[in-house]
Amino acid sequence: MKLVMCVPNFSEGKDQKKIDAIRAEIENVEGTKILFCEADADHNRLDVTFVAPIDAAKQAAFNATKKAAELIDMDQHKGEHPRMGATDVVPFVPITDTTLEECVKIAKEVGKKMGEELDIPVYLYEAAAAIPSRKNLAKIRKGEYEGIKAEMGKEPSRKPDFGPDRMGKAGATAVGARMPLVAFNVNLGTNDLKIAKKIAKSVRHSGGGLRYVKAMGFEIKERNIVQVSMNLVNYQKTPMYRVFDMIRREAARYGVSVIGSEVVGLVPLDALVDSTDYYLRLEEFKKNQVIENCLWGGK
Amino acid sequence: MKLVMCVPNFSEGKDQKKIDAIRAEIENVEGTKILFCEADADHNRLDVTFVAPIDAAKQAAFNATKKAAELIDMDQHKGEHPRMGATDVVPFVPITDTTLEECVKIAKEVGKKMGEELDIPVYLYEAAAAIPSRKNLAKIRKGEYEGIKAEMGKEPSRKPDFGPDRMGKAGATAVGARMPLVAFNVNLGTNDLKIAKKIAKSVRHSGGGLRYVKAMGFEIKERNIVQVSMNLVNYQKTPMYRVFDMIRREAARYGVSVIGSEVVGLVPLDALVDSTDYYLRLEEFKKNQVIENCLWGGK
Numbered sequence: 122m123k124l125v126m127c128v129p130n131f132s133e134g135k136d137q138k139k140i141d142a143i144r145a146e147i148e149n150v151e152g153t154k155i156l157f158c159e160a161d162a163d164h165n166r167l168d169v170t171f172v173a174p175i176d177a178a179k180q181a182a183f184n185a186t187k188k189a190a191e192l193i194d195m196d197q198h199k200g201e202h203p204r205m206g207a208t209d210v211v212p213f214v215p216i217t218d219t220t221l222e223e224c225v226k227i228a229k230e231v232g233k234k235m236g237e238e239l240d241i242p243v244y245l246y247e248a249a250a251a252i253p254s255r256k257n258l259a260k261i262r263k264g265e266y267e268g269i270k271a272e273m274g275k276e277p278s279r280k281p282d283f284g285p286d287r288m289g290k291a292g293a294t295a296v297g298a299r300m301p302l303v304a305f306n307v308n309l310g311t312n313d314l315k316i317a318k319k320i321a322k323s324v325r326h327s328g329g330g331l332r333y334v335k336a337m338g339f340e341i342k343e344r345n346i347v348q349v350s351m352n353l354v355n356y357q358k359t360p361m362y363r364v365f366d367m368i369r370r371e372a373a374r375y376g377v378s379v380i381g382s383e384v385v386g387l388v389p390l391d392a393l394v395d396s397t398d399y400y401l402r403l404e405e406f407k408k409n410q411v412i413e414n415c416l417w418g419g420k
Numbered sequence: 421m422k423l424v425m426c427v428p429n430f431s432e433g434k435d436q437k438k439i440d441a442i443r444a445e446i447e448n449v450e451g452t453k454i455l456f457c458e459a460d461a462d463h464n465r466l467d468v469t470f471v472a473p474i475d476a477a478k479q480a481a482f483n484a485t486k487k488a489a490e491l492i493d494m495d496q497h498k499g500e501h502p503r504m505g506a507t508d509v510v511p512f513v514p515i516t517d518t519t520l521e522e523c524v525k526i527a528k529e530v531g532k533k534m535g536e537e538l539d540i541p542v543y544l545y546e547a548a549a550a551i552p553s554r555k556n557l558a559k560i561r562k563g564e565y566e567g568i569k570a571e572m573g574k575e576p577s578r579k580p581d582f583g584p585d586r587m588g589k590a591g592a593t594a595v596g597a598r599m600p601l602v603a604f605n606v607n608l609g610t611n612d613l614k615i616a617k618k619i620a621k622s623v624r625h626s627g628g629g630l631r632y633v634k635a636m637g638f639e640i641k642e643r644n645i646v647q648v649s650m651n652l653v654n655y656q657k658t659p660m661y662r663v664f665d666m667i668r669r670e671a672a673r674y675g676v677s678v679i680g681s682e683v684v685g686l687v688p689l690d691a692l693v694d695s696t697d698y699y700l701r702l703e704e705f706k707k708n709q710v711i712e713n714c715l716w717g718g719k
Binding site: 154217381383388396404410413415 | 689
């Protein structure tokens with residue numbers, strides 16, 4: 122079954138009635154399954170992760186955005202997290218038998234519908250960006266709700282991809298497509314932060330390392346060790362095992378061993394299958410040989 | 421969600437009407453999901469694999485056995501595969517958040533119900549066996565339907581664990597519990613069958629090797645290689661990676677490399693997670709971090 126994940130963020134993290142109402146718009150669409158839903162009062166932000174067949178995902182994202190526009194007044198909104206809209210971001214992510222290209226198509230359809238039917242300015246971002254500078258969400262959201270509102274209609278670079286070139290109380294929404302993020306950290310058998318930073322630099326794309334790795338070196342004080350903390354932004358093209366083995370080789374150079382690793386949050390089954398394939402040299406292993414993967418009709 | 425797998429085999433592989441009727445008894449129980457269903461005309465046998473919450477699995481296994489007893493007359497049955505009953509075997513297998521011990525309990529409950537309500541002699545086997553000699557299905561089924569029928573009521577060793585000490589036209593049923601079998605084969609970079617046989621002997625339990633490994637050496641003629649073909653009868657206690665690494669070390673001793681491996685059929689997600697844990701040295705990775713595993717409510 123073709124499935125996409127959608128990770129919309131809404132600018133309400135305090136009012137439980139409003140939070141429940143937005144969540145209900147997603148749950149009430151047949152076929153959706155919410156995997157994660159967390160409201161943060163300091164950020165005053167609701168972070169939802171749901172999975173659904175393509176059409177259900179489009180509908181649920183649209184319905185929740187419509188509801189958020191009804192309930193949230195950005196002129197009243199305060200929160201630590203950067204934000205520009207009642208529905209701030211709506212990224213679509215390929216999960217089972219769907220591609221990033223399909224998610225780009227979904228983002229453009231849903232973004233257009235939001236702009237036209239909800240009268241909300243929509244910026245396409247990441248893989249769905251129509252304008253290269255909009256690949257980067259931070260650039261789109263620079264100035265946040267208040268700053269963007271002041272410039273829209275005057276500053277051409279602020280013209281949205283869909284919807285009106287002005288802000289209503291619902292603000293603007295970034296709709297996009299991206300690969301699943303895998304938050305993968307590798308722990309080193311040393312407390313020397315310099316080594317973690319050097320290894321992070323060598324493994325990350327910006328430092329000349331692997332194409333789809335973002336990495337930083339951190340101290341884990343309570344364990345008296347250091348960690349290479351990473352986001353793998355395309356685990357298919359830069360798989361976990363390749364990152365792990367590279368870090369192990371780099372660490373060995375400093376006489377340091379890798380003492381462990383951790384995956385933070387959710388990970389697609391593919392990422393585990395890739396690693397098992399690699400280490401066990403599996404030939405032609407198919408994801409639908411995994412019993413749990415068959416249960417939901419995910420094949 | 422607690423789930424068990426059940427792999428009943430029925431003595432009908434030709435009559436599609438009867439096959440569909442038996443299958444329907446499983447599908448019609450709320451919560452069941454059939455993963456595999458294959459009728460073999462030569463064996464004249466139906467092989468079904470389904471997954472369900474515990475109560476649904478008990479009900480579906482009972483209903484299908486009842487239906488098979490109505491539709492199949494063992495006095496008329498011929499087939500290459502050894503068999504003793506219309507419903508020949510009903511093994512329960514722990515999958516998600518269930519233990520082998522729970523499956524033993526399920527087997528005893530379902531077996532008792534079959535014996536009392538369906539008047540079918542039931543032998544408890546494998547992990548559910550009440551009599552040690554009945555751990556082995558082949559010993560229970562020795563003589564098959566005709567031979568067992570002739571001895572029941574006379575030969576005390578044939579007395580079933582539940583139900584009458586005589587055969588009706590539905591024959592007898594073996595109900596049991598076992599771990600999921602993982603069919604795991606490792607391919608060697610040589611065509612020397614002696615080496616595959618030596619390695620198989622060294623890795624398997626009967627040869628002094630790993631506790632839960634059954635292994636044999638085979639030729640793969642079309643690829644001009646040899647293979648160590650295995651059943652891992654408890655992948656939790658003897659995990660795939662340990663078997664793989666042991667074979668790799670044994671092969672190196674003969675100057676032979678491992679060129680690949682294969683998993684035949686279904687494998688529990690746990691088995692992949694175990695291998696990823698081991699090779700990536702993952703700390704505290706939970707199966708419910710796998711997106712696909714969350715979709716069916718399996719957590």
